[in-house]
Amino acid sequence: MNDRQFEEILKLAGGEGNIRQVKREGQSTILMLEDHSKVDMSAPDAADLEATIRITGAECFLVIRDEFSSYYRLLRDMGTPESIHDHPERKERHTYRTSFSILEFISDVFRPIMPAILGAAVFKIVLAVITLISTYGFSGPSSFLQSQTFMILKSIGESAFYLLPVLAAISTSRQLKSNIYVAAAIGGLMFYPQMSYLLSGQEEVHFMGVPMVSQAAFFTATLWMILTISAASYIERAVERFSPRMLQGILAPALTLGILVPLVLLVLGPLGSWIDKRMPAAVDSLLMDAPVVAVMLLGATFALMLFAGLHYWLVPLMLNELMTNGFSVIIPAMFVAFTAQAGAALAAGLRSRQPGFRKLAFWATGTALLGVPEPAIYAVNMRKMASFGAALFGGAIGGLYFGLVSVKSFALSESASLLEIPSFMEADTLNLLHTCIGLLLAFAVSGALTYWLVGRASHTKHVNV
Template identity: 55%
Template sequence: MHDTQIEDWLKLAGGKENIKLVEHDKGTTTLVLKDSTQLNMSVLASTDVVADIRVTGEQCHLTIRDESSLIYNALLGMDAWDSTGTALQKAGHAKKNRFSILHFVSDVFRPLMPGILGAAVIKIIIAIIALMDTYSSADSSALMDSQTFTIFRILGDGVFYVLPVLVAISTAYRLKSNIYVAASIGGLMFYPEMTMLMSGEKDVHFLGFPLVSQPAFYTTAIWVILTICAASYLERAVQRISPKFSKGMFVPFLTLLILVPLVLMILGPVGTWIDEYLPEALDSLVANAPVVSVMLLGAVFSLMLIMGLHYWMLAIIINDMVMNGSSMVIPAMLVAIVGQAGAALANALRSKESASRRVAFWATGTALLGVVEPALYAVNMRKRSSFYAALLGGAAGGLYYGLLSVKAFAIVGNPSLVSLPLFIEGGSLNLLHTCIGVVIAFGVSGGLTYWMAGKGQKSGQASPNASIE
């Protein structure tokens, strides 16, 4: 490998000071760059350098074909790399060993944030207008019933409606698999006949396996991501054994023929079991141990969101409203969402990256106002400490609500600060206790996240690898 070629690679990367990690895997060498804006794209035009440049969120990867590891060894063998070459190599292995499904899910969601945040703002404005209409003495029902208002509401919900497709595409892009096959898998439940089949009017079976009538359960982000990961693995396996003339057709054919039915046969019975036992178990828990149940729901509701189990909460809430005129489940959902907002704000305050700070600040605002996905997926899932802190914040707020028997007196999809008037009860301090629980959940999750992030930064500074992380 000639020195001039190595110099070209370093120029393209923006200089050796812009490289924070060097990895070699399966015939390629990857340079992980600190700042994608430092890339010198003119090198591609003036030399015969060929590279795959991929920017995902804040990370920029410069991948070079390097079958014999000559580039990798040359970079680590240069004088400029003597002091850090071993550390870089160790950091690369450590990074691979520290793979986290939470971080991967967050990476999938990061590119989707502009669309999600834009739609979230529209949803929040619509929710505020609807709330003002509910408590307004004037007759404004003409606005609420108008087609214009309906179209604006659809604009806000549209991104979340097609979110399974977007998540499938983003996952496939990260795994370098076929994004069009992934989009087809993500959009399976949108097919009108499938929607009608899953309407709940009759039992549905596939190859003898029961399918629960919850279409949204199958298209929850985590199941879509895991399905596309399996599709990517199957795609690579089939490509290795299929003849060249049929690769373009044979791989998608087998992926759709084998994988999608397999996922339905796994999730269908699981969903059926959940549908049979979860509502009854939660009803019994709320009736017999309200304090413990509200605390646990405050802690695990975010996990239920991730796994698509929150769709079963509606039946429980409706039953509570019919039987008691109030619900203790909605307050637990509120503190769980506020806990995610508190952790997101702490991440925003601790982050040193301007892009991360912007996303985290916006995610905090949208979570407080009822749209929790940006805070949950794009911010808190990137760090296990902040994710766990958000769960603990929800548990702390839920414990307070359980002890004070805080209730909601109207049904709401995702409770938020906008829906606080639904907690008003004449002659009681229910609304005051609601606000105190919100402060507790926000403070505990935010405080724990801020503290643990500070400890992580201090340990990073003390580590010999701190300069390359």
């Protein structure tokens, strides 16, 4: 599509001022017009545009075949309002949102994929309960945990989390109305067998002379995936505007995959290598010199580390702690961070007047307490800066208590959850009691602070309105 073709679209619609709203439907772009009498079917290229006029009562629509969304993106970039008749929730956001919020955008990205995440989380929790019962001998010895059936069931529960980069890429693309298939290809890059093998850590890897970190999961962390797909959307929109008609839908994906993805690897590769060399040593040194501060900081920032893919570097430190000392203080910090997110999610749900959000918040609270914090972090707490900040503060308070009383975990677990409480038991000590107190403290502080801050923000907003 060129500028002349777009001018013909505007002429056909009776001018830019005659377009009330625009929306995307299937492979067509639909323009709602103010006055159907202004439609000019004498435009020279009108016949080639595959456009039809549809009149429903007093409303007039111009339906244009737009396979690659070129007309739609241009009209939206011009400031033409999007149709919101079929989406009451979007209408509410459109009415009250006055500025762009990165946290709210991330929450919008994750909310559509929450059914899959919550379903998988419930499945994982059921399997974790079975594992707990079998491990501690409540039902007698069982070979079920070593069976192929259990391995398959466990894989089913992990599938949504394993493919989370792809799901996040697709959802980000849908939010930005770019090509979801290109986004899925980018999100799945690290799952390609050859890439997985290269980044397995068996040998040093370089790309165009730049070192690559041997943490494939780091490249697909939520933060980097959302930023990459956002950049891809921008490139696609810019390229499609100037692409010849023959190359529409082809040139933009080619440039995105051929230029943007290598560029992202060239940026994240050295960044990951730098983190790989410095972060484990820094955390280990802080744990030795100032353990109270270290646990407090980990409790406060673990959710951010999870978001940026930095938590993978803590696993070797946990293993080293357990093998060297027989216990870990990093695992309790992770546990208190998840609990603080649960408290903030519960308070956010109690404050909300939207039934759908309340239900999501309550479910997210339960899954966070049972070791799956993603719904609480991404879909609930990131919705508001107040609740997310309160969750980080609650994690810091709980971590400070854990550091002061030296709470320890004596077993490595797949996730920090209430089901792992037995791993904090130690004979002739108050370690388990201190664990419960610290978790309650983090939950209560983050919950109370969220409830107060969100209520205060709502009251201020109501007064201003």
